[in-house]
Amino acid sequence: MDNTQSINGETPKKMSKLKQSFADFFLTLYNINKFILRFFREAFVPPFELKEVVRQCYEVGVRSFTLISVTGFIVGVIFTKQSRPSLSQFGAESWLPSLVSIAIMRALAPLVTALIASGKVGSSIGAELGSMRVTEQIDAMEVSGTKPFKYLVCTRVLATTLTIPILSTYTGFVALFGGYLNVTQNEGTTWTTFIQEVFEPLTFTDFVASLIKSIVFGFTIGIVGCYQGYNSSKGTEGVGKAANGAVITAMFLVFIEEVIIVQITGWFR
Numbered sequence: 001m002d003n004t005q006s007i008n009g010e011t012p013k014k015m016s017k018l019k020q021s022f023a024d025f026f027l028t029l030y031n032i033n034k035f036i037l038r039f040f041r042e043a044f045v046p047p048f049e050l051k052e053v054v055r056q057c058y059e060v061g062v063r064s065f066t067l068i069s070v071t072g073f074i075v076g077v078i079f080t081k082q083s084r085p086s087l088s089q090f091g092a093e094s095w096l097p098s099l100v101s102i103a104i105m106r107a108l109a110p111l112v113t114a115l116i117a118s119g120k121v122g123s124s125i126g127a128e129l130g131s132m133r134v135t136e137q138i139d140a141m142e143v144s145g146t147k148p149f150k151y152l153v154c155t156r157v158l159a160t161t162l163t164i165p166i167l168s169t170y171t172g173f174v175a176l177f178g179g180y181l182n183v184t185q186n187e188g189t190t191w192t193t194f195i196q197e198v199f200e201p202l203t204f205t206d207f208v209a210s211l212i213k214s215i216v217f218g219f220t221i222g223i224v225g226c227y228q229g230y231n232s233s234k235g236t237e238g239v240g241k242a243a244n245g246a247v248i249t250a251m252f253l254v255f256i257e258e259v260i261i262v263q264i265t266g267w268f269r
Contacts, residue, residue, distance in 0.1 A: 019114070035227050043154040044146070052151060056159030058188060060121050061167060064136035072171035075112055075269025076178025079103060084186065093187060097197035098223030100179040105202055110210050111258055114217035117164055118250040122225040125156055130239040153230060157222035164218030165211055172210070210263040216257050225252040 010105075082098050087093050129152060132138050141148040180194050225246040232242035 003030075004183065016140065017136040025221050028195030029229070030260075030264055032212060032227060036223060038149065039154060039223065042150045043158060047150075049151055049155050050167035052155040053158050053162075056155050057163050058125075059157050060117070061163040064117065064120055064167060067120065068113060068167050068171055069174055070110070071116055072174035073178040074265055075093055075108055075171075076100070076175030076180075077125045077182050079108065079175075080182040094197075096183055096187075097179070097189070097194050098201045099200040100183075101176065102201055103208075104175045104179070105172050105210055107262075109175060109256070110213040110217060111215070111254070112175075113168040113171045114221065114254045115163060117119065117160070117167070117218070117221050117252060119247055121160060122221050122246040122250045123243040125160075125222065125225030126229040126232075127239055127243040129153075129226060130242035133230060133232050134235055149230075150198065152261060153226040156226055157219060160225075161215060161218040164221065165214035168214040168217075205265065205268050213258065216261065217254050219249045220253050224253065 080096065083099055084093065084096060084102075087096055087099070129138075132152070136268060138152070140146045141151070176198060180189075180191065183189050184191075228242040228246040228249070232238035
C-alpha cells in the first residue's frame with residue numbers, strides 16, 4: 001500500500017516537472033525570438049552608433065588577428081600533410097592543391113574562424129555584458145535616458161556580422177599558404193602552379209556559400225553572446241554562466257548552421 005501511494009505520488013511530480021521544463025523551453029524560445037526581432041527593429045533606425053561599431057570591429061577583428069593567423073596556418077599545414085598519404089596510394093599527389101583548396105574554402109576556413117571566434121569573442125561579449133548587468137550599469141543607462149540595447153547589443157552584433165567574413169577570408173588564404181609550404185617542400189611545386197591548381201576547381205558558388213556561412217556564423221556569435229550577457233542574473237555567478245553559455249550555444253548553433261547551409265548549397269552545385 002505504501003509503495004503504491006509513493007509511486008502514485010511521484011508520478012504527478014514528474015509530470016509537473018516535465019510540463020515545467022517544456023514551459024521553460026518555449027519561454028526561452030519566445031525570449032530569444034523577441035531579442036532577435038528587437039535587434040532588427042533598432043539596429044537600422046537612427047541614431048547610428050558608428051563609432052562604437054568601428055570600435056567593436058577592432059575588438060573582434062584586430063585583437064583576434066594573431067590567433068586566427070596561427071590557427072589558419074596550422075590548419076593548412078596539418079590538412080595538407082594528412083591528405084598526402086591517402087592521395088599517394090592512388091598516385092594522385094598532383095591533386096593535393098585542388099583538394100586542399102576545396103576543403104579550406106568550402107568548409108574549414110569559415111568553420112574554424114567561427115569556432116575560434118565563438119570561444120574568444122563570444123565569451124568576451126557574454127562576460128562583458130553580464131558584468132554590466134549584475135553591476136546594474138545597464139539599468140543606470142536606461143534610467144539616464146540612453147538606449148543600452150542599441151549601444152551595447154546592436155553594435156556588437158553588427159561588428160561580428162561584418163568582421164567574421166573578413167577573418168574567414170583571411171583564414172582561408174593563410175591556410176592555403178600553409179598548404180603551399182608543405183606542398184612545395186615535398187613536391188617542389190612553384191607558387192604560380194600551386195595557385196592555378198588551387199583556384200581551378202573552385203566556382204562562384206563556393207565563394208558565395210563561404211561568404212553566406214561566415215555572415216550567418218558572425219551574426220550567431222554576436223546575438224548569442226549578447227543575449228546571454230544582457231539577460232544574465234544571480235550576481236557574479238551569472239557572469240560565468242553567461243560567458244560559458246555563449247561559447248557552448250554559439251558553437252552548437254554553428255555546427256547546426258553548417259549542416260543546413262551545406263545541404264542547401266549542395267542543391268546548386
